[in-house]
Amino acid sequence: MSVIPRLHFAHLPTPIEEMPRLSKELGGPRILVKRDDQTGLAFGGNKTRKLEFLVAEAQEQGAQMLISAGAIQSNHCRQTAAAAARFGFECALVLTGEMPARPSANILLDQLFGAKIVTVADRKDRDRILQETFDQATAEGKKPYLVPYGGSSLTGALGYAFAMEEFLQQNVHAEWMVFGTSSGGTHAGLVLGQRAFGYRGRVLGISIDESKQWLQEHVSALASSASEKLGKRIEFDPAEVLANDDYCRAGYGVLTGAEREAVSLFARKEGLLLDPVYTGRAAAGMIDLIRKGFFKKDETVLFWHTGGQPALFAEKYSTAIV
Numbered sequence: 001m002s003v004i005p006r007l008h009f010a011h012l013p014t015p016i017e018e019m020p021r022l023s024k025e026l027g028g029p030r031i032l033v034k035r036d037d038q039t040g041l042a043f044g045g046n047k048t049r050k051l052e053f054l055v056a057e058a059q060e061q062g063a064q065m066l067i068s069a070g071a072i073q074s075n076h077c078r079q080t081a082a083a084a085a086r087f088g089f090e091c092a093l094v095l096t097g098e099m100p101a102r103p104s105a106n107i108l109l110d111q112l113f114g115a116k117i118v119t120v121a122d123r124k125d126r127d128r129i130l131q132e133t134f135d136q137a138t139a140e141g142k143k144p145y146l147v148p149y150g151g152s153s154l155t156g157a158l159g160y161a162f163a164m165e166e167f168l169q170q171n172v173h174a175e176w177m178v179f180g181t182s183s184g185g186t187h188a189g190l191v192l193g194q195r196a197f198g199y200r201g202r203v204l205g206i207s208i209d210e211s212k213q214w215l216q217e218h219v220s221a222l223a224s225s226a227s228e229k230l231g232k233r234i235e236f237d238p239a240e241v242l243a244n245d246d247y248c249r250a251g252y253g254v255l256t257g258a259e260r261e262a263v264s265l266f267a268r269k270e271g272l273l274l275d276p277v278y279t280g281r282a283a284a285g286m287i288d289l290i291r292k293g294f295f296k297k298d299e300t301v302l303f304w305h306t307g308g309q310p311a312l313f314a315e316k317y318s319t320a321i322v
């Protein structure tokens with residue numbers, strides 16, 4: 001295997017903790033939580049692991065600017081802006097939505113990190129504006145590096161292949177891993193790591209906004225191409241990617257009673273904060289599956305906490321969550 005460019009700024013390994021009071025409340029299996037909300041870099045989250053590889057690639061290519069895109073309260077963009085500041089890149093973010101009169105949460109932090117923000121009202125125009133932003137930076141001689149949506153390129157996915165290796169080195173037993181999946185990089189990395197490093201449990205992504213079919217196709221393709229970076233192509237079949245899209249019907253970022261209950265249960269039973277958009281929805285799915293008896297009582301379920309808590313303080317969510 002050739003050496004894969006990687007920076008080391010994540011706080012690793014992230015701890016794995018028991019959630020006995022939540023388990024008891026749900027009358028369910030043993031539940032663990034892997035604290036990737038503690039990865040460091042601007043309040044942490046799953047993007048830190050991806051950015052270790054993405055920023056290294058940007059440096060290798062001699063880039064001077066990081067450009068990315070996402071929703072107005074994107075966690076990925078907040079962490080990209082922080083990484084840009086830390087490693088001396090300029091940063092431009094193309095965000096879908098309206099700039100709030102009083103910026104809060106992630107969009108406030110983006111500004112604090114000095115990112116240039118371009119808003120786009122309609123998501124269908126986002127790719128075009130992103131391309132224009134990229135072309136303009138190129139014309140200005142800034143050598144931009146495009147950080148893909150959610151950091152989910154094959155380079156970014158490597159972060160979670162190695163996260164699986166880290167988990168295995170922690171010698172903790174779990175039959176299931178459950179987490180929120182959206183642009184698929186975390187999911188692809190975990191299934192790649194599962195095969196590459198030999199995890200015998202199951203890896204179940206709860207969809208935040210995509211269909212099961214899209215996730216299965218996209219995640220298997222991403223994992224297959226990312227495997228080449230580990231030295232040997234592994235072919236993944238869409239059918240072997242476990243994804244559940246039962247909990248995303250309300251739409252991206254729309255809070256329902258299920259997310260509210262999950263955020264509240266984690267807070268009141270374990271003193272643990274979830275975010276309203278991703279981990280709140282993923283936990284709501286896990287809770288429903290526990291109640292339906294999907295997991296066996298004697299199994300252990302590991303909830304992979306992917307961060308995102310700054311969004312709790314966005315006006316849109318803070319007024320709706322309690």
Ligand SMILES: Cc1ncc(COP(=O)(O)O)c(C=O)c1O
Pocket residue numbers: 045046075076150152180181182183184185186187275278279306307308309
């Ligand atoms: C907090 C949080 N969890 C999970 C995800 C989903 O990860 P992925 O885009 O790798 O599917 C995101 C994506 O932005 C996120 O911000």
